[in-house]
Amino acid sequence: MGGALLATALTITLAACGGAGTDGTTGNGKAADGPSGTLRFGTNQQFTDWDPVTKQNSTFTSLVYESLLSIAPDGFTLRPQLATGWKQTPLRVDFTLRSGVTFHDGTRFDAEAVAKNLERVKNTPSQYRNQLAAIKSVTAVDATHVRIDLREPAPSLVNNLARFAMYMISPKSLEAGDWKTTGVGTGPWKYDAKASTKGLRTVVTSYDGYYDKKSVGPARIEVTQINDPDSLYNALRAKQLDIVWASPTLAERAEKEGLKSASFPSVLWHLQMYDTKDVFKDRKFRQAVCHAMNPQDYLDAALGGKGRIYSQRVPEGQPGHDPSLKGYPYDLAKAKKLMSELGGGKRSFTLISYDAQRAVAELFRSHMARIGVDVELELPNFAQFLSTFQSGEYPASILSDGSRSGADDYYNRKFAPDAAGNPLRLPYPRLATAAAEGLAAKTPQAQDAAWRNMSRIIDEEALDCAYFDYSGFWAYNPQKVRNIVSTNGDVAVFRYKEARPQG
Numbered sequence: 346m347g348g349a350l351l352a353t354a355l356t357i358t359l360a361a362c363g364g365a366g367t368d369g370t371t372g373n374g375k376a377a378d379g380p381s382g383t384l385r386f387g388t389n390q391q392f393t394d395w396d397p398v399t400k401q402n403s404t405f406t407s408l409v410y411e412s413l414l415s416i417a418p419d420g421f422t423l424r425p426q427l428a429t430g431w432k433q434t435p436l437r438v439d440f441t442l443r444s445g446v447t448f449h450d451g452t453r454f455d456a457e458a459v460a461k462n463l464e465r466v467k468n469t470p471s472q473y474r475n476q477l478a479a480i481k482s483v484t485a486v487d488a489t490h491v492r493i494d495l496r497e498p499a500p501s502l503v504n505n506l507a508r509f510a511m512y513m514i515s516p517k518s519l520e521a522g523d524w525k526t527t528g529v530g531t532g533p534w535k536y537d538a539k540a541s542t543k544g545l546r547t548v549v550t551s552y553d554g555y556y557d558k559k560s561v562g563p564a565r566i567e568v569t570q571i572n573d574p575d576s577l578y579n580a581l582r583a584k585q586l587d588i589v590w591a592s593p594t595l596a597e598r599a600e601k602e603g604l605k606s607a608s609f610p611s612v613l614w615h616l617q618m619y620d621t622k623d624v625f626k627d628r629k630f631r632q633a634v635c636h637a638m639n640p641q642d643y644l645d646a647a648l649g650g651k652g653r654i655y656s657q658r659v660p661e662g663q664p665g666h667d668p669s670l671k672g673y674p675y676d677l678a679k680a681k682k683l684m685s686e687l688g689g690g691k692r693s694f695t696l697i698s699y700d701a702q703r704a705v706a707e708l709f710r711s712h713m714a715r716i717g718v719d720v721e722l723e724l725p726n727f728a729q730f731l732s733t734f735q736s737g738e739y740p741a742s743i744l745s746d747g748s749r750s751g752a753d754d755y756y757n758r759k760f761a762p763d764a765a766g767n768p769l770r771l772p773y774p775r776l777a778t779a780a781a782e783g784l785a786a787k788t789p790q791a792q793d794a795a796w797r798n799m800s801r802i803i804d805e806e807a808l809d810c811a812y813f814d815y816s817g818f819w820a821y822n823p824q825k826v827r828n829i830v831s832t833n834g835d836v837a838v839f840r841y842k843e844a845r846p847q848g
Contacts, residue, residue: 379559379561380533380551380558380561380563380564381562381563381564382563382845382847382848383563383565383566383567383846384563384566384567384587384826384841384846385566385585385586385588385825386566386567386569386586386588386589387568387569387570387577387580387581387588387589388404388569388570388577388837389570389571389573389574389577389701390404390405390590391544391570391572391728392404392405392543392544392547394525394526395526395527395536397512397514398466398469398471398510399469399471402837403835403837403838405528405547405568406512407509407838408534408536408547408549408568408841409449409530409536409549410513410531410532411427411512411530411532412426412506412508412513413426413427413428413459413507413511413513414426414427414428414431414506414507415507416508416834417832418830418831418840419833420832420833420835421660421663421833423503427442427454427513428441428442428443429441429442431503433503435498436495436496436497436498437493437495438492438495438502439486439491440459440490440491441489442454442456442489442490442491443489444489446531446556447554448514448515448518448531449529449532449535449536449552450517452517453488454513454531456485456486456487456488456490456491457485457516458513458515458516459485459513460483462512462513462514462516462519463477464483465519466510471510472747472758472765473505473511475758475761475764475765476501476502476505476754476757477502478757479498480493480494480495480499480502481496482494497784498784498785500753500754500783501753501757504751504754505754509835512530513531514530515529531556532555533558533560534550534551534563534565534566534841535552536548536549537550545569546568546569546570547567547568547570548565548566548567548568549565550564550565551564551565560842561842562842562844562845562846563841563844563845563846566841569586574590574591574592574595575595577590577591578595578598578599578820581604581820581821581822584825587821587822587825587826588820588821588822588826588839588844589819589820589821590817590818590819591606591818591819591820592818593608593647593648593650593651593816594649595818595820596608596818596819597649599821604820604821604822604823605820605821605822605829606818606820606821607818607819607829607831607839608649608816608817608819609816609832609833610653610817610833611814611815611816611817611836612745612814612834613745613815614643614745614812614814614815615746615809615810615812616634616635616741616809616810616811617741617742617744617759617766618631618634618740618809619735619739619740619741619742619766619767619768619769620769622769622771623740624694624740624741628806629683629686631806631807631808631810632680632683632807633680633683633687633716634680634716634718634807635672635673635680635807636673636675636677636680636683637675637677637680637712637715637718638673638675638709638810638811639675639708639712640675640811640812640813641654641675641813643705643708643813644813646704646705646708648815648816649816651814652814652815652816653813654812654814655672655812656671656812657670657803658755658803658809658812664751665751665783665793665796665799665800666797666800667797667804670800670804672804672810672812673807673810673811677715677716680715680716681715681716684718689717691719692717692718693719693720693721694718694720694740694741695721695741696720696722696723696741696742696743697722697730697733697734697742698723698724698743699724699726699727699730700725700726701727702743702744705743706724709743710722723739735765735766735768736768737769744815746758746759747766752783752796752799752800753780753784753796755799756776756780756799760773760776760780761777761780775802776799776802776808779795779798783795783796783799817831817836819839824847824848825846825848826846826847828843828845829844
């Protein structure tokens with residue numbers, strides 16, 4: 346793929362800021378005086394190490410690390426963080442870095458540190474490696490300027506550089522090889538190993554050298570790991586914790602018992618059909634499966650009825666969204682008709698999910714039974730699920746395929762020959778052509794037309810369907826903490842900096 350992305354360079358220069366804003370205000374508009382108090386958070390996520398690339402553990406890594414850019418609560422808007430601005434052209438991205446920033450070990454954050462970190466991600470086998478595949482070189486122009494030269498246009502690159510896998514780690518720690526155990530970043534808090542207990546509690550304390558301390562709420566954060574949601578909630582009721590991850594039922598209970606709850610659309614879930622070579626090779630079968638699914642059942646049974654259903658993967662307002670697409674709304678009669686047109690016969694396949702999502706998996710199995718399809722469920726724990734669901738062994742699952750950062754990113758995450766969501770490395774020639782046209786487009790209009798074409802092909806071929814919000818929930822004690830703000834697209838964590846411990 347090659348050619349110009351846009352004829353005109355896109356230039357974005359943003360004022361330096363940290364956290365909630367340069368005026369030192371919190372998300373609710375109240376003035377912040379700097380870190381104070383302790384925040385005690387309970388989660389079902391398990392801490393393993395501080396590597397942000399090979400583990401999906403933003404619950405912990407976001408405590409100590411920062412990226413070049415940050416994501417606003419809407420899940421899309423980019424804000425300055427370690428970079429104060431950038432200029433993007435089809436084959437180059439230039440970043441201006443924040444000056445006066447240091448890592449927790451005293452090492453200076455500069456362009457060399459950025460280059461070392463990006464090279465590490467680029468050379469480390471993981472699902473994020475592909476996001477940097479278009480990078481030809483990363484050059485430290487001077488201490489506060491980094492130039493990224495590209496082999497081909499990469500429209501989603503800047504957005505992906507704001508994600509948690511691209512956190513900046515101390516070069517000194519990288520060279521020593523101890524970054525997985527020390528967690529040395531530039532974030533508002535530094536890891537307190539002595540106060541932490543492996544497998545139970547992770548503690549961080551305010552970093553005195555942080556460049557924007559006025560934006561930071563808690564001076565100390567204790568993250569306690571408890572797998573059982575009822576036990577988490579009971580610890581909240583007993584005032585042992587201030588805020589906990591919660592199920593929809595427990596969030597509702599919190600409101601009735603004098604506590605508070607918050608919910609937000611964390612990620613977009615949909616049916617992942619990995620095996621379109623054998624199990625899902627027939628388009629009519631894919632269409633039948635899509636029409637037989639009722640995402641509203643998933644929302645009602647597993648998510649307290651909160652969330653929306655969508656007709657397509659690319660969100661409204663983003664290049665590639667096609668308002669004419671109706672998707673595959675629940676229509677059992679149409680699903681049965683399609684199955685009849687396939688000539689009958691028994692069909693079966695395995696769906697892999699994980700233990701906490703049994704309700705969704707069981708509903709899917711019942712939906713498929715209505716059209717004569719037998720589904721066997723495999724429900725390992727979450728850690729086992731993460732290590733196997735994209736191994737190529739399983740033909741399907743229901744979950745998110747990652748952030749909704751654009752049509753190009755969607756293709757590269759799911760349909761490209763080397764995409765993590767394409768474990769069988771199956772070719773999708775029509776989609777590859779549309780993606781190439783999008784990268785080669787010389788105007789925004791031509792680019793949008795190519796991405797829309799890609800969305801239409803996916804819809805016509807029923808390669809993806811049943812999109813619904815997977816909502817996240819928190820329960821908390823308002824006498825202990827206020828201003829709980831979440832980021833759409835990240836189910837595992839709220840915005841720690843913006844939380845305000847009370848008392």
